[in-house]
Amino acid sequence: MKVLKFGGTSVGKPERMHAVAQLITADDEPKIVVLSALSGTTNALVEINQSLAESKKEQAKQQIDKLEKHYRAFCEELLKQDDSRAKAKAIVDEHFEFLNIILKISFNEALNKDILAQGELLSTKLFCVYVAESGIDAVLLPALDFMSIDEFEDPEIPKIKIKLSNLIEKHKGQKVFVTQGYICRNAKGEVDNLKRGGSDYSASLIGAAIQASEIQIWTDIDGMHNNDPRIVKKTFPIEQLSFDEAAELAYFGAKILHPASIWPAQHFNIPVKLLNTMQPEAKGTLITELPNGNGVKAVAAKDGIIAIKIKSSRMLLAYGFLRKIFEVFEKYRTPIDMITTSEVAVSLTIDNTQHLDQILKELQPFGSVELDHHQTIVSIVGNEVAATPAILKKLFDALTEVPLRMISYGGSRHNISILVGGQYKDKTLQLLNGGLFGLE
DSSP states (O other): OEEEEEOGGGSSSHHHHHHHHHHTTSSSSOEEEEEOOOTTHHHHHHHHHHHHHTTOHHHHHHHHHHHHHHHHHHHHHHOOSHHHHHHHHHHHHHHHHHHHHHTTSOOOHHHHHHHHTHHHHHHHHHHHHHHHHTTOOEEEOOGGGTOBBOTTSOBOHHHHHHHHHHHHHTTTTOOEEEEESSEEEOTTSOEEEOOTTHHHHHHHHHHHHHTOSOEEEEESSSSOBSSOTTTOSSOOBOSEEEHHHHHHHHHTTOTTSOGGGHHHHHHTTOOEEEEESSOTTSOOEEEESSOSSSSOOEEEEEEEEEEEEEEOGGGTTOTTHHHHHHHHHHHTTOOOOOEEEOSSEEEEEESOOTTHHHHHHHHGGGSEEEEEEEEEEEEEEOTTGGGOHHHHHHHHHHTTTSOOSEEEEEEETTEEEEEEEGGGHHHHHHHHHHHHHOOO
16 A cells, blocks of 8 residues: 655645546556645635634734635535535535634634634545546545644654554455545644644654555655756756655755654555656656665755854863753754854754744853854755765865854764854855856
8 A cells, every 4th residue: 555645736736636536546556645635725724713813803804714615616526526525615615614603612722723724625535536426436534534643743653553544454455545634633632733744754653653665745846856946947857865865855854755754654665756736747856765876966055044153262171061051952942053162152943933042041041142043054965975085175176155053063974064144045056056066
């Protein structure tokens, strides 16, 4: 059995959903199809939540009505038969009745998560109506019946495996299952989610739980590219990556893949394919355990970085100083991306500002604290790149015009990361495309 995940743009228009239905019947291997919300839906639901949180109920009502109108038009184009359209109408009625009821009650965080879940619930139910109309036998497996996270928001893979296996066992002989990406239940049993991009994560967790033969991530681009095609004119898709290389790229900004989605597949050694719904014949990118040769594979950039420098003469030869610094970030569950040290200072970067004020307050006793906002991490990824002198020379020769704030080298043999001001991001990516790949 394999897992096929389709993102929002892959199901965002009726003709895209039609194409997805053809793709899932391209072979006879049993499969679980994971769907995101229709493109634009999650953003619309976030806006509705924001209006409700600010008690702007009239504005929220207008936003709900606009989204409902979009779904009714979508269903008219998606389906042809009257009975199918009647089923779709009932689904849309149900979910928008829920959204309209929320207008009448007090808004809270639990309702926020319930609202955000509506996109995936709608897309999967409507897709099932369409495939039934097309003569495809599919079973809907509600993600809320098996996908769960613990109190630390980590997925409960053993529980997911048991619950999902039991659900599949009830439908022996079934070839196509459909489920929601992104959504889950938390430790309290409430509706929750795997955060933005979480449909990739869902697919990888499901693949791990059922020991899938492969996980396919279908998007609107033909695999992972060597650079950001929105910024750099000449890019090309990478045919093969190792799990380590893909994990570095995903974490440091490659938009095609959610950062958390690699480790479940890697842990169980399940191949991952990145494919293009609009060009299904394209090779895409294959991610496996083994690297496909040495050298630079790709460059990725991660925006919204904050650099923090803690400077103190007291850290000179001070035992336990770094441990105390790290404990502050651990206390507030804030990951550190990059770190450099000297005899009198520590510089590090974070991308999560949720607890920034508390972190800064607790760092004050250690020395002077300086902040640089709007930074960008640019990562150069490939097998053994950090151990190849020729690559290092090309890298720094290419960036003579760019002021570098930090350099992370040696932490991984697969990654060299640099920190630059956000205003230098585009120039850095373009210069690296020429210096490392020979593409101006």
